[in-house]
Structure formats: C-alpha cells, structure tokens
Amino acid sequence: MEPEKILNISVDCVVFGYDINTKSLNVLLIKRFLEREEEVLVNDYVLTGYHVYQKETLDETATRVLKELTGLTDQYKKQFKAFGNPDRLTNEKDLIWIRNEGFNSRTITIAYYFLLKTDDVDLKNNKYQAKWFPVNDLPELGFDHEKIILEAYEDLKTKCLSEPIIFKLLPDKFTINEVQDLYQSILGIEIDNRNFRRKLIKKKYIIALDEKQVGVSKRPAQLYMFSLDLYEKMFKKNYLINI
Amino acid sequence: MEPEKILNISVDCVVFGYDINTKSLNVLLIKRFLEREEEVLVNDYVLTGYHVYQKETLDETATRVLKELTGLTDQYKKQFKAFGNPDRLTNEKDLIWIRNEGFNSRTITIAYYFLLKTDDVDLKNNKYQAKWFPVNDLPELGFDHEKIILEAYEDLKTKCLSEPIIFKLLPDKFTINEVQDLYQSILGIEIDNRNFRRKLIKKKYIIALDEKQVGVSKRPAQLYMFSLDLYEKMFKKNYLINI
DNA sequence: ACAAAAGTGTTTTAGATACACCCATGG
DNA sequence: CCATGGGTGTATCTAAAACACTTTTGT
Numbered sequence: 001m002e003p004e005k006i007l008n009i010s011v012d013c014v015v016f017g018y019d020i021n022t023k024s025l026n027v028l029l030i031k032r033f034l035e036r037e038e039e040v041l042v043n044d045y046v047l048t049g050y051h052v053y054q055k056e057t058l059d060e061t062a063t064r065v066l067k068e069l070t071g072l073t074d075q076y077k078k079q080f081k082a083f084g085n086p087d088r089l090t091n092e093k094d095l096i097w098i099r100n101e102g103f104n105s106r107t108i109t110i111a112y113y114f115l116l117k118t119d120d121v122d123l124k125n126n127k128y129q130a131k132w133f134p135v136n137d138l139p140e141l142g143f144d145h146e147k148i149i150l151e152a153y154e155d156l157k158t159k160c161l162s163e164p165i166i167f168k169l170l171p172d173k174f175t176i177n178e179v180q181d182l183y184q185s186i187l188g189i190e191i192d193n194r195n196f197r198r199k200l201i202k203k204k205y206i207i208a209l210d211e212k213q214v215g216v217s218k219r220p221a222q223l224y225m226f227s228l229d230l231y232e233k234m235f236k237k238n239y240l241i242n243i
Numbered sequence: 244m245e246p247e248k249i250l251n252i253s254v255d256c257v258v259f260g261y262d263i264n265t266k267s268l269n270v271l272l273i274k275r276f277l278e279r280e281e282e283v284l285v286n287d288y289v290l291t292g293y294h295v296y297q298k299e300t301l302d303e304t305a306t307r308v309l310k311e312l313t314g315l316t317d318q319y320k321k322q323f324k325a326f327g328n329p330d331r332l333t334n335e336k337d338l339i340w341i342r343n344e345g346f347n348s349r350t351i352t353i354a355y356y357f358l359l360k361t362d363d364v365d366l367k368n369n370k371y372q373a374k375w376f377p378v379n380d381l382p383e384l385g386f387d388h389e390k391i392i393l394e395a396y397e398d399l400k401t402k403c404l405s406e407p408i409i410f411k412l413l414p415d416k417f418t419i420n421e422v423q424d425l426y427q428s429i430l431g432i433e434i435d436n437r438n439f440r441r442k443l444i445k446k447k448y449i450i451a452l453d454e455k456q457v458g459v460s461k462r463p464a465q466l467y468m469f470s471l472d473l474y475e476k477m478f479k480k481n482y483l484i485n486i
Numbered sequence: 487a488c489a490a491a492a493g494t495g496t497t498t499t500a501g502a503t504a505c506a507c508c509c510a511t512g513g
Numbered sequence: 514c515c516a517t518g519g520g521t522g523t524a525t526c527t528a529a530a531a532c533a534c535t536t537t538t539g540t
Contacts, residue, residue, distance in 0.1 A: 009351055058327040082325045082353045084301040106297060108252055110325045164486045189482050218490050219538040239432050243407045461517045462511040
C-alpha cells in the first residue's frame with residue numbers, strides 16, 4: 001500500500017544529463033498524454049515529480065522520484081527553489097490533466113535538480129516514455145515546468161563557476177578537453193584551450209592518471225580524475241568581494 | 244474575514260537588520276510564550292512567519308508577514324530554501340505550542356530573508372514583542388528556526404560577495420568605512436582599509452556626493468551612494484571559473 | 487601521408503596583497 | 514592642542530587574457 005501523500009505539496013526534479021559524445025546538456029522529460037473519444041486533449045512533456053509522503057523529508061522525495069524514473073540512486077542533487085504561485089497549474093491543459101488525475105490545483109512544488117550522465121540512464125521501455133531534450137531546445141512543456149527548468153539552469157550556470165559540480169556530469173576518468181567542452185556547453189561560451197588547460201592541470205585535485213583514452217579514432221588524450229578528498233582538504237574559502 | 248489559509252504550508256522570514264552604530268548584523272525575532280496554571284510551558288523566540296493564503300503567491304506571503312511585523316514594504320527579500328523534514332516541529336515545546344495553536348505538525352515552510360536597517364523598524368509597543376538579536380548571539384529558538392537562520396546567513400555571506408546587496412543594509416548615503424565595517428561584520432573577517440577603499444571608489448556606480456557626514460564628533464567622512472541604475476547598465480557577467 | 491584532435495609557451499595586463507604614516511576636524 | 518578616525522601611495526605578486534603552431538596518433 002502506498003504511504004499517505006501530502007496532496008498539495010510535491011517535489012519536481014530537473015534531471016540534467018550530459019551527453020559527452022554530442023556535447024549536449026540535456027533534461028530528462030516524461031510524456032504527458034491524454035485523449036478522450038479520439039481527441040487528443042493533452043500531449044506535451046513535463047518534469048518528473050511526485051507528492052511528498054507524510055513521513056519523508058523533501059530530499060527523500062527527490063531521491064525517490066529519481067529512482068522511480070531512472071533506477072539511479074546516489075546522484076548529486078540540489079534543492080534550488082519552491083514554486084507556489086496560485087496560477088502555476090491553471091492553463092487549460094493543466095486543468096484538464098489535474099481534473100483527470102484528481103489532485104490539488106493549488107500545489108506547491110519544491111524543485112530539485114540532479115546532475116548525472118546521459119549514458120547512465122537506460123530509457124529502453126521506460127514506463128514514463130522519458131526522453132532527453134537539450135536544455136536549449138525544449139519541447140512544449142506543461143504546468144510551469146519551462147520556468148522551473150530555466151531557473152534550475154541558471155542556478156547550475158552560477159554554481160558550476162564556484163563549486164566542482166561539473167565532475168558530476170562527467171565520467172570518473174575524463175580528458176581536459178572534455179571538461180572544457182562541458183563548460184562551453186553549459187555556459188554557452190568559448191574558452192581558450194591553452195589557458196583552460198594550464199589552469200586545470202595546476203589544480204592538485206585534478207590528478208593525471210597513467211592512462212590514455214582507448215578506442216578513439218585519433219590521437220588518444222591523457223586521462224584525469226577529480227579527487228573530492230583532496231579538494232576538500234585544500235579548500236580555503238576566499239572572501240573576494242566581486243560586486 | 245481572514246482569507247483561507249493553507250494549513251500545512253507556511254512562509255518564515257529571517258529579517259536581517261544592520262545596526263550601523265554598533266556594527267552588528269541582527270535578526271528580528273518574536274517571543275513565543277505560553278503558560279498554564281502558573282507554569283511556564285514555552286518561553287523562547289521564533290522567526291516571524293505565517294501560513295500561505297490560498298490566493299496569494301509565496302512572495303506575497305513573505306511581504307505580508309514582514310509588513311505585519313514591521314510595517315515596512317518594498318524591502319529586499321529572497322526566497323532561499325524550503326524546510327520540510329517531518330520532524331522539524333516535533334520537540335516537546337513545539338508540540339505543546341502546536342497543540343495550543345491548532346496547526347499542522349507536518350508543515351512545510353518556505354524560508355525568505357529580508358535585508359534592511361535596524362533603524363527603520365520601530366519596535367516600541369510591537370505586538371509580537373519583537374526584538375533584535377545579533378546573528379552571532381542568538382537566544383534559544385523554537386522549531387527548526389536556528390537552522391533556518393544559519394542557512395539564511397550562509398546564503399547572505401555568499402551572495403554579498405557577488406551581488407551589491409550590501410547596500411540594502413545601509414542608508415542611502417554612506418561612507419566607505421561603513422561599507423567596510425559591514426562586510427567585516429557579515430563575513431567575520433578583517434579587511435585592509437586602503438585596498439578596500441581603492442577598490443570601492445574605482446567602481447563607477449559608487450558615487451561620491453558633494454556632502455560629508457554631519458553631527459559626528461570627529462573628522463566628518465565623505466559620503467557616497469550606490470547607483471543601481473549604473474550598476475545594471477555596466478553589469479557584464481563574467482565567467483570566471485573558480486573551482 | 488594525411489586528417490584530426492592533443493598538446494604546448496610567452497607576453498601583456500589587471501587586480502590582489504602587503505604595508506605605515508599624515509591629515510582634518512571637533513572637542 | 515590633542516585625540517580620533519579619515520584618508521593616502523607604492524611595490525610585489527599572482528592570475529587572467531591574448532595569441533598560433535607543433536606533435537602524436539589512427540586510419
């Protein structure tokens with residue numbers, strides 16, 4: 001039997017997945033489809049989310065939602081904002097959907113985002129018809145989910161400049177150029193390869209491995225890993241005022 | 244008649260007020276007191292907060308709460324986190340209080356913080372017995388409000404390094420040393436006056452006025468103001484990766 | 487041998503840091 | 514005239530920015 005739900009509080013999850021091959025930052029969305037008497041009433045995409053249970057924390061709800069969608073646990077997650085406008089679920093399709101599902105139109109959602117690798121998710125036979133979309137090329141979205149995604153993206157852009165969360169989007173072993181590509185994808189900027197390379201290699205917590213890429217069709221690159229342990233040991237808060 | 248409340252969703256407000264005279268960053272707290280048959284059951288402090296109304300946004304709830312407590316409107320506010328652990332209101336005093344007030348023990352709160360000047364609030368005859376406390380010397384707090392305050396403070400510390408929100412805590416006309424004192428209070432650090440002064444004066448949106456302090460007992464200092472307009476005009480996002 | 491991506495150095499410029507004394511004013 | 518806080522200048526160092534060619538490898 002399902003635990004008791006809180007009917008007016010949900011958690012919505014923006015699942016960011018980086019595709020290292022296409023160099024694309026993607027968002028995982030599920031299909032929202034409803035038809036009646038041959039007529040398609042609702043046909044768009046939404047974030048995955050669910051009501052909070054009476055006996056769980058918000059973090060637990062988020063973890064549960066991700067696991068239900070992808071099977072994954074222990075991924076980086078961040079609660080970034082609550083959305084609670086009274087009109088956030090009130091466009092026509094949303095009302096049809098809500099009536100059909102029987103939940104509260106005045107629902108407040110606590111939004112999280114997750115950072116993981118597209119490759120880690122197997123979407124074959126996904127029961128929600130989940131699909132990856134580039135964050136810069138989203139489909140038609142239900143509810144206020146476009147807004148939620150864009151705010152998550154903004155937070156990610158800011159945060160990746162000051163915290164080493166970028167490595168959550170990459171495999172354990174990566175090349176310098178892959179990190180650069182990722183920054184460029186997220187931030188939508190061009191970075192000078194020489195300067196970037198020097199800067200990154202200088203960090204003591206970016207560790208050169210005794211390994212190179214295998215199975216690439218051109219010159220294989222040096223592999224590196226990120227040591228969270230070393231990062232935290234040497235972390236020193238700097239109070240640089242930059243206004 | 245009071246609008247309909249959402250019984251399990253509240254907004255709590257961390258009201259930061261800077262006292263330019265004592266150079267103290269303070270938090271405004273209200274008294275929580277309950278006695279029965281001569282026995283004091285609850286006697287501590289809490290944040291101000293209230294349930295969200297059915298027909299208002301979360302921002303509107305926060306604004307309303309601040310107005311009710313201080314009479315002030317149009318102050319800088321920021322929604323910074325939602326707190327929703329099932330056990331967040333379950334220590335003994337909290338349960339007594341909740342039973343007495345008749346609200347839901349599984350309440351999720353959306354926490355905001357406000358930035359203003361201690362001087363702008365008149366606490367004479369305040370109906371909530373509101374009182375300022377230095378953020379570094381808080382009294383005994385009910386619910387999970389100490390945690391909420393500390394998280395708000397962390398967010399403020401981070402944010403004041405990269406956004407010009409510091410000026411929300413100062414009068415319109417201020418001296419360079421007042422800004423320095425404020426940074427030092429918030430961050431708990433010492434700053435070199437010459438370097439700080441040079442750096443601040445160089446900014447084009449820090450405007451020297453044709454005015455000096457009046458009524459001070461020593462050499463009056465040059466007054467400056469902050470131009471949000473100029474700041475926004477010249478604002479250029481920098482993508483400095485600092486991990 | 488060639489295509490493709492990996493990798494490499496130097497110069498300039500901007501800003502952070504460190505540091506100690508004189509000055510203007512009100513009392 | 515003196516106590517107090519306001520205000521000032523320079524030298525060093527670190528890191529960012531700008532910039533183009535050579536090397537390695539798989540095919």
